[in-house]
Amino acid sequence: MINQQHIKFDDEREHKLYEIWPGKNRFYLGGRIMIGPSTDFGPNFFTWGGLILLPIFFTISNGQQIWEANRLLFICTLLLAFLTLFFLFLTQFTDPGIIPRKNIFEIMNIQWETESAWPMCETCQIKKPPGSSHCKQCDNCILMFDHHCPFVNNCIGKRNYKYFALFLASLLMQGLSILISLNKINPEESNGLTDFLLIIVCFISAVIGVFCFFHLIVILSGSTTRQIIKHLEPTNSFDWIGRSQQLFNPTMIIATQQQAFDF
Ligand SMILES: [Zn+2]
Numbered sequence: 001m002i003n004q005q006h007i008k009f010d011d012e013r014e015h016k017l018y019e020i021w022p023g024k025n026r027f028y029l030g031g032r033i034m035i036g037p038s039t040d041f042g043p044n045f046f047t048w049g050g051l052i053l054l055p056i057f058f059t060i061s062n063g064q065q066i067w068e069a070n071r072l073l074f075i076c077t078l079l080l081a082f083l084t085l086f087f088l089f090l091t092q093f094t095d096p097g098i099i100p101r102k103n104i105f106e107i108m109n110i111q112w113e114t115e116s117a118w119p120m121c122e123t124c125q126i127k128k129p130p131g132s133s134h135c136k137q138c139d140n141c142i143l144m145f146d147h148h149c150p151f152v153n154n155c156i157g158k159r160n161y162k163y164f165a166l167f168l169a170s171l172l173m174q175g176l177s178i179l180i181s182l183n184k185i186n187p188e189e190s191n192g193l194t195d196f197l198l199i200i201v202c203f204i205s206a207v208i209g210v211f212c213f214f215h216l217i218v219i220l221s222g223s224t225t226r227q228i229i230k231h232l233e234p235t236n237s238f239d240w241i242g243r244s245q246q247l248f249n250p251t252m253i254i255a256t257q258q259q260a261f262d263f
């Protein structure tokens with residue numbers, strides 16, 4: 001089904017591509033920052049809140065004892081906490097590899113090179129390269145679509161998979177580092193917050209450990225999460241180190257006078 005959306009500008013000012021974007025991604029700072037749909041707010045807030053509170057609880061609960069027992073371990077744990085938040089930021093706030101819709105390519109005056117065997121996306125009216133898929137939550141086609149993650153409020157695709165994998169790896173290492181640190185505490189010096197932290201971090205490390213193992217299989221098999229779940233042939237071209245060119249520029253000026261668009 002084609003989502004028809006009629007847009008007409010009433011003023012004479014310059015309009016940028018992100019202002020008429022037909023998908024559910026949200027743009028901020030004049031189109032310089034892009035995130036996923038607003039429906040992910042709950043899980044995304046939970047992720048940011050939890051990952052900011054984790055090192056704070058760690059420092060408040062037994063920071064003093066751990067600092068005295070092993071300063072390097074304490075510094076490494078906080079460094080890993082910072083890295084986790086940094087990779088979460090990069091995963092969430094970068095373009096995952098959106099393929100713009102046909103009308104946007106036309107506005108940009110760009111020819112989308114395709115092959116006849118590629119399947120058609122009925123919403124975007126473009127042919128999808130192998131491994132690509134239309135994300136229902138974001139309402140955009142994504143290059144090497146892995147999955148949509150509401151916890152990071154973005155799709156995981158060709159352009160941000162590397163950041164997502166590093167986010168999972170640093171979160172697992174942070175969890176293990178906290179567990180090793182808590183193990184160094186004299187049981188008489190532990191408190192209620194120590195026990196709470198121990199249970200929470202054991203749970204997080206187990207869950208993230210499973211995800212890390214799964215994504216190791218994804219990387220080594222050259223496929224995507226979607227291909228593994230749907231038993232599809234792997235594309236064997238998963239470029240998880242490289243970072244392809246962004247296919248659109250949200251800050252590009254598309255109208256300077258009264259103009260109408262149909263999407
Ligand atoms: Zn599509």
Ligand SMILES: [Zn+2]
Binds near residue numbers: 135138139147149155
């Ligand atoms: Zn998505």
